[in-house]
Amino acid sequence: MNNTNLENYTKEITNKFSNKITKTYQNNNELHLNVELNDIPKICDYVYKNLNARLATIICSDERKNIGGFVIRYVFEKDGVFIFIVVSTGQNLSFPSIALHIPSATLYEREIKDMFGLIPAGNPDARPLVLHEHWPDEVFPLRKEFELETKTKRQEKEYPFLRVQGEGICEIPVGPVHAGIIEPAHFRFSVLGENIINLETRLFYTHKGMEKLAESMRLDEVLLLSERISGDESVANSSAFCQAIENIAQVEIPKRAKKIRTIFGELERIYNHVGTLAGVSADTSFPFGSARLNILKERLMRLNESISGSRILFGVNRIGGVRCDITAEHKKLILETLNEISGDFDKIIIILKSKSSFMDRLRGTGTISKKIAYDLGTVGIVARCVGIDVDARRDHPYGSYYLHNHKTPQELMQHQIEMEKRTGDALTRFEIRVQEVQDSFDIIRESLDLENDFLFTSIPERLEPFRSSLGWAESHRGQTLHWVMIGENNSIFRYKIRTASFCNWPVIEQAVLNDIVPDFPLVNKSLDLSYSGNDL
């Protein structure tokens, strides 16, 4: 099916821009179109608006040594196909911005400006993003000549926040060190009375230079790094990385490994969703719910530990398959624990839903509109809560998810109706999370009849230099997308990570508008965003 789509899109775009496309080639489900620098806005606009493709990511890499310029890859996704618009900047140190056509491109372009020193001409926001104000001008970490261990001298500067002025408006600065046990970020609220007029988020406090670090590591070390992109998404991110390498090596992993990856992916989804639901309950000041759900989370983490040796599922994957097996003994343990937990989970949810003070607090809080969610390119639950039906497990099946995607026409229809009804508030997100936990229980139960083949397959000793591929997975936050280009001697030439949180963070600034300040923690928790996964 994907192949016909691939052909169709190739035809459609090449017909329209036949004289502008210099080269076309296909790589698995990726369609690469090389174009000239000045044609970028036109072609991207066409792909985005006429083909209705979502902007998945923008990847920049420093290929000056190989082809004499930086290369920017605009990646769009549609119907299981990734469309790469590839452009080389040549001698130029600027490239035309597409942010005015595609709002979600703004952050990617600012990131490229910080890390590579390329100016997005026409991007309305010229402020730094990843590197904070202490970082010196004219030093760009992802350029090849930059040494990983460089310690730059701090400089004094101030970040220009958007000022909201007027009678009775005051500013509340929050963070980077917060009141709870959460990760760091700075939030600048402008409020009128209690209502939030404007919120500006300043992230990247946990920026650890992972993409640069990966370029100095062996492949199996990068795997460990990918698990630690965001501790609670370890299986999703490491699966995505492994898939990228497996695609490059053109190996197919054994069926048993596929199922084990699926099972661990779903175990991860369950424990995190249960944890988020507990957090939502705590933020509505309903400790009963959070205490009970946290008990379930702890039991799930102990289940993780007994199977994989790590409470948060580190060390599950390896390139070419999986590292830990699910034995008959484990199978029994999983089934017993899940049966116990699914019963308990349903009981708690019934109680939560019967408490009007809890439900009222969620209803209509943190509402986002479908248009905003679409424009900002959201993924995962944040997109699904307004009826944008994206799910990497179904759109680009990986692991053994192709076994779970069959729906009867009636089920499909019901799914569509359900999607149309979604209103984008915290309550919708609560309900979707509950539903997804229950679905995950089913997926795990169905996946437990493992094939009797191998845990992993070997990958070629030496991967062909400068081959590249995408890898993806659906974490509990949404689609995580990794792009790897192999360098010489099995090194990593470029590792671009785009987690779901990077797509979903901008939406919080919109979601809290006109809510009151005390609702912010609740909205934040209901969106469930990772700071580390965003900051890298």
Next chain:
Amino acid sequence: MIKVSRKGIVGNGIETIKNLTNLLSSKNYRGSVIFMAEPTNDQRKMLEDICPTKALFSIKENNTMGLDNGKCIMCGYCSEAAPKTIEISNKPAIPAKMRNQMIDYSSPQTLSSKKSYEQIGNELKEKIQKMFGRSLAIRQVDAGSCNGCEIEIAALNNPIYDIERFGMRFVASPRHADVLLVTGPASRNMEIALLRTYEATPSPKIVIAVGACACSGGIFSDTYATTGGIDKVVPVDVYIPGCPPRPELLLQGLLLAVNRLKPENKKQI
């Protein structure tokens, strides 16, 4: 696993655990790396290369090896490469007051704390009462962690570990805190914020570095974006190894931390 009465989650009585020793960890939990035999010359070189965080290192003088628990992230690559020489034990490495106390040598070591959770907690309670009166206020600071350590720290608050029964409590501001529980390799973007948090905390104060990243930079090592450990930014009193450390271990770390306070500090309160 925890024994629960099958009345279900509602009305199941007390879930809080009293004695942790018999369920401390499941048998294949990756807790710490231990040497089973003396590595040969070839093995030493191979192990040094294979360790992603350089936790394993050769000691040239006597042809032995050392293991820095403050760097180890329990990936298990070493035991896969040399299964007879190195094993992964399900007993976690223990917290230490000094960075060099975290190093094990390839001569067999005995490392286990036989104390039960309740014992540790009670011991802790006495010490805290001496130092801080009746309670200990903890402020958690994330200085760039991957949020794995945050999951475990947050677990201390759940009904199963229930840290508050020992008189310890997470507070919202460093101005209310006695202890800073710091995670992450101290990213450069968080350096100033961490320093200011430290300065805002009234004396006497304790800083606990939680996890391999906080102890040494861990897998994120020392790069343009990180500083390579919390002790590069603020003085650290206790190091808790692990990636991430178990909740029980965090409690043990707190115990060590309080022990460290000198009696004369009491006068400053």
